[in-house]
Amino acid sequence: MKSVDPVELAIFQSSMHSIAEEMGAALRRTAISPNIKERRDYSCALFDAEERVIAMGDHMPVHLGAMPMSVKAAVDAVRMEEGDVAILNDPYAGGTHLPDITLVLPVFVGGGSKPAFYAAARAHHADVGGMYAGSMGPAQEIYQEGIRIPPVLLMRRGEMERGVLSLLLANVRTPEEREGDLAAQLGACRVGERRILEVVEKYGLAKVEELAGELVAYSERLMRAELRSMPAGTFVAEDFLDDDGVTDAPIRIAVKMTFDPEAGSVEIDFNGSSPQVRGAVNAVYPITWSACFYVLRCLLAEDAPATAGVMYPVTVKAPVGTIVNVVPPAAVAGGNVECSQRITDVLLRALAQAAPERVPAASYGTMSNLTIGGLDPRTGGPFAYYETVAGGMGARPNADGIDGVHCHMTNSLNTPVEALEYAYPFRVRRYGYRAGSGGKGKFRGGDGLVREIELLADSQVTMLADRRKFAPYGLAGGEEGAKGRAVWIKADGSEVELRGKGSVYAEKGDAVRVETPGGGGWGKAGNRE
Incomplete structure (x- = not known):
């Protein structure tokens, strides 16, 4: 050319x-x-x-x-x-x-x-x-x-x-x-x-x-130049999804990132990841590819063009039939939102070994998907509410994590209280930061959020979330962020802990409270200058 x-x-x-x-x-x-x-x-x-x-x-x-x-x-x-x-x-x-x-x-x-x-x-x-x-x-x-x-x-x-x-x-x-x-x-x-x-x-x-x-x-030239600055070698990491909502077995996602600075290339191999599961957290190959694209794109300057050339120096190996490359008829709703976040966490954990001064600790690691549906008494017609709830960003090598923000594979916003109450038969009782949920460290992880919604109609309430068992990891000696949780608050004041992946039928006057995870800390506490 x-x-x-x-x-x-x-x-x-x-x-x-x-x-x-x-x-x-x-x-x-x-x-x-x-x-x-x-x-x-x-x-x-x-x-x-x-x-x-x-x-x-x-x-x-x-x-x-x-x-x-x-x-x-x-x-x-x-x-x-x-x-x-x-x-x-x-x-x-x-x-x-x-x-x-x-x-x-x-x-x-x-x-x-x-x-x-x-x-x-x-x-x-x-x-x-x-x-x-x-x-x-x-x-x-x-x-x-x-x-x-x-x-x-x-x-x-x-x-x-x-x-x-x-x-x-x-x-x-x-x-x-x-x-x-x-x-x-x-x-x-x-x-x-x-x-x-x-x-x-x-x-x-x-x-x-x-x-x-x-x-x-x-x-492509920018990506190859960045990869040439990486140390040669293979960097290995793993992390786990809590479960698939059908069984309690944890789901392993493993990765090997092999950098070849001479060629300006990288091979990303997910061999060793768990087989696909019965529940809905399976990821199709485009999701895994997308997570790889995102992590590598983050290495480039903000004004670098995000085109197809970014992935030309990259080889992605995702074994067919595993959690990161499933085949029909696997359910995949959560693969896009939960498995994608964990794939990103694993990739960053491996990348932190190659470039520790550039990679933050784990962010909240779940989109905490909340869906509520039923008949709206104001209209007599059906309604369907969907939201991903933000959490704490992982601490960075030179700064604290940000509180209550959407990170990594999501880049969305939370629905404003006014818009939510206008569009749906809800009343928002509480919305704020989950104090102390960020991991401690030289730089602390960001805090998660607390959102409590009262239902003004009988509703089906469904959670599709993770980081209930495996907390967001810290790096360089930083502590883990707090795990997430959700509670069904009945009209009589009794509370029922909701599973990370499950659905219940709630009545008018009940409420649901979602508490999202905090980000991991970076560096040992007490070493902050």
């Missing part, structure tokens, strides 16, 4: 990133559900004709790393023409878990016969059917988790495929909300299409393709 002017490349990089960010802003502004509008549980990205990601918004890491596989699955399965939009959520066809629905829009330039780019938007829908309201419960096979959408066309030549939409909406608890959120995703993809066409009009297709290719190559 001929030389590209660095200034021109930097301007192009900013242009592509701003398009992905604008897509996300459009999605957020026009969405219906609090989970997308308030919590920002969505991600947007742009891809070139070869389905290589060339720009990502600053959105959800667990979405973004896996999204290229969704785009590829859509392109392989469906012949898309101008005006078409593909939809999918199948975890075994490039997806992650069923609530994450991805739309892929092909962008054609100048009447071309093949797409020159793709715009993609993924959003977590608060319900996609299944056994549990909110579609995030302890199921034991994927058929129990909700409607499974292989790559199909949602729009054909600019017209909605009403049969596909009707089939989808007939299988969810909140069809109006789902239709509104899908419309917001469509709008986001249209924004991406319009903006990339404006860039092509300004520079010409050939120039844009050249710059896109160079941007991918630039990411």
